[in-house]
Structures are given as C-alpha cells and as structure tokens.
Amino acid sequence: xxxxxxxxxxxxxxxxxxxxxxxxxxxxxxxxxxxxxxxxxxxxxxxxxxxxxxxxxxxxxxxxxxxxxxxxxxxxxxxxxxxxxxxxxxxxxxxxxxxxxxxxxxxxxxxxxxxxxxxxxxxxxxxxxxxxxxx
Numbered sequence: 001x002x003x004x005x006x007x008x009x010x011x012x013x014x015x016x017x018x019x020x021x022x023x024x025x026x027x028x029x030x031x032x033x034x035x036x037x038x039x040x041x042x043x044x045x046x047x048x049x050x051x052x053x054x055x056x057x058x059x060x061x062x063x064x065x066x067x068x069x070x071x072x073x074x075x076x077x078x079x080x081x082x083x084x085x086x087x088x089x090x091x092x093x094x095x096x097x098x099x100x101x102x103x104x105x106x107x108x109x110x111x112x113x114x115x116x117x118x119x120x121x122x123x124x125x126x127x128x129x130x131x132x133x134x135x
Contacts, residue, residue, distance in 0.1 A: 003050075005042055005060050010050070012038040022053060044071055073115030074105045086113055 002013040013036065015023065020038075023029055026049055029040030040046055047064035050056060056064060077083065083100040087107060095103070107113045 001054060003054075003057055003060060005063060008042050009039050010042045010046060010060070019053065023050075044068055070108055070111075070115050072118065073108055076118065077101055077105050077108070086116075 001015045001019055004011045010029070012023065012029070015038065023038060024031070026046070028046045028049070029038040031038055042060075042063060044064065044067040047056070047060065047067065051061070051064060078101065080101060083097055083104060085095070085100050086104045089095065089100075089103055108115045
C-alpha cells in the first residue's frame with residue numbers, strides 16, 4: 001500500500017482487497033475511480049485507525065503524533081480548574097474562566113500557539129485569576 005499526505009488529505013493507492021474493505025468500512029475515505037485511490041481528511045481519528053491497520057510513513061506518523069498531542073493538551077485545558085491566559089488577549093475586561101479556557105483551546109487547535117507539554121504549568125502573573133464576578 002502506498003500512502004501520502006497532501007493538502008490535509010490522506011491519499012492511499014494500491015491497497016489489497018482486505019485493507020481496502022476495512023478502510024471503506026470506516027466511511028472516512030472516498031474512492032476516486034479516475035485516480036484509482038482512496039482519499040480522506042487527515043484527522044486524528046483516521047490516522048489512528050490507519051496506524052492500527054498498517055505502519056504509517058514517518059511524515060504521516062509525525063502528523064498523527066502532533067494531532068494526538070494537541071488533543072491531549074486541549075483535554076487537559078478543558079479540565080483545568082484555574083486556567084491562565086496563554087496569550088495577551090485584546091479585551092478590555094477580565095475574562096471569565098470558561099472564556100480563558102475556550103480561547104486557549106481555540107489557539108491550540110488552530111496551531112497559533114504550541115500546546116504546553118504534559119506536566120508543565122503555564123507561567124502566570126502569580127495573582128488570583130478570578131474576578132469578583134466569578135466568585
């Protein structure tokens with residue numbers, strides 16, 4: 001089986017009949033008769049399923065690990081009881097905790113900031129991040 005990652009799409013050619021049937025059963029990839037290949041979005045779910053089926057090429061495996069690391073960081077931020085802004089957000093008033101969490105998660109998912117590694121805390125100002133309206 002030949003596999004490539006191009007423009008956010010996973011492209012697969014020359015899959016044997018068993019691999020083809022398994023991949024098609026996931027309903028995540030489309031078959032192109034003109035190009036004789038399967039194509040689908042390079043999301044974490046599809047890449048993890050493909051990794052369970054075959055060994056991924058190095059570049060695709062690196063992308064899978066990056067997506068899994070971002071998802072793990074988003075999950076940690078979702079459960080963070082005291083979020084610290086990862087960016088100096090251009091707002092006049094102080095953000096609520098859920099707003100800080102949402103903004104941090106959005107920046108991580110869009111790739112605008114690097115997700116913090118597991119076990120590392122984000123450096124804050126040392127002040128109490130809650131305002132009177134959150135208490």
